[in-house]
Amino acid sequence: MAAALVIETLQAGYEPGLPIVRGASLQVEAGEILALLGPNGAGKSTLVKAVAGLVAVSAGRVLLQGADITQVPAHRRLALGLAFVPQTENVFANLTVAENLELAAALQGVKPRQRLPELYRRFPDLDRQRSLRAGRLSGGQRQMLAIARALILPPAVLMLDEPSAGLSPRLVGEVFLSLRVIRDEGVAIVLVEQNVKSALAVADRAAVLVEGIERVVGPAAQLQGDPRLAELYLGRRSVTAPAGAI
């Protein structure tokens, strides 16, 4: 059976000839959380945006459950099973909570009555705030709404760009707990995180990206306390272990 998501020597960036992601290759299986770590400017966000179709890909391929989606427009990828929750502005602040979810359902041809009750049960805070404009939600509630929107059509792959940014430790715990539940339902999760400790605690595997390419990939449990992690974050070039060396 094909992996949920395969990224093959991907190059991507915002300006032609200036790639930020420089040949990254990763694989995520169904039912696992892959934490994507790395220092600021390593290209983590650019990589997930490129996989989502928001950043131009200049070389390489993206395979979703074995199918090449590299050239598929961004607006068709959700229907194929690839959901993405951006770091900021990840809900439509000018729509209410209910409108956000109903729009997501309508766009994917899902009857709101079929899916929304389940999502409201999973995220009870959203249920209580249905008629509130999403722009008025707290940071944690916004994150929940963004995740709920991404789950409107049960995805094969869910990518999240720093879902813990700006949240209190308690809320980070809640968000990560919900990710575990989603993972246990068989969804492959790619989690971009700056908070290394929290990310390694929730992830099954982790990849460290430096200068647009993965330097270390391995089980999260083994990466915790690995001295090379600190060296990569501090920018020492001596660590050049190939991917999967752990």
Add this chain to the structure above:
Amino acid sequence: MLQVVADGLIVGSVIALGAIGLTLTFSILRFANFAHGEFLAWGAYLALSALAAFVAIGGASAADATGWAAPFAPLSFGWPLVAALAVAMLVTALMAWALDWTLFRRLRVQGAITLVIASFGAALALRNALFFLYGGIPQYYAQALQIGIPFLPRSVYGGLRFTPDQLFVLLLALLIVVAVHLFLSRSTLGRAMRATAHNPALARISGIDPERVLRATWLIGGALAAVAGVFVGLTVQIRPTIGLDLLLPLFAAAILGGIGSVWGAVLGGLIVGLAESAAVTLVGAEWRAAAAFVVLIAILLVRPTGLFGEKS
């Protein structure tokens, strides 16, 4: 005094319809389309041509039309103008979409400034095409003179009169605004348009086809502009400079109401209309345009995002 308010509401309802299309274009396509006023002018003239065609098909002139072409008393027009309005809405909507297809689409990657300059050029071309095709002499949908119906005597705040056509304009404008509001708040496409206006990237990854939203924006904006143009023709006169004359009030209304807000554009249009009407009566007709901008500046000083605008 009351008449000033009534005149302001009629002018304002025309501005509001035009400003809705402008604010949608501004918020979704992210550029100020200076050609939008010309859609009003083209709408008015397309309706004039369609009206002539329908009356000709009916076998009667507009002045002495009977039967199918007879006016709905006490209005100055009948079925031919209603059908002409529908044709004008359709053709102007397609024209707006075609302008995007042939001009703006190619320039979109160049950024907003290029698009704004291109829209200036498009406005010049569209306006001069009207001069070329129809000439500069003002025209009317009906030659019959309409007498205002007194609603209040002069002893009550100076009295209040409306012509039947003016009442029709007010009522239809209200119905159209409610319909646009329901479309944007209840339909999937309407919600997708609001979502795209708020965050185009998030809209794409949510499954919203950006081309579909752009197409809908041009079609709706063009159709509403045509209605506004026909309203100008009904309540004032048809001339090729309708778009140029209304362009600044349209922008004032859209900005005053808050870019992207339909109700903001409506309220902005009414405020601009009232300010213009008050200026004509109280200060002089030459201050008409200035009054709208004094109100605009005053409101933006207090609320920089406009009445219904949200901080980005």
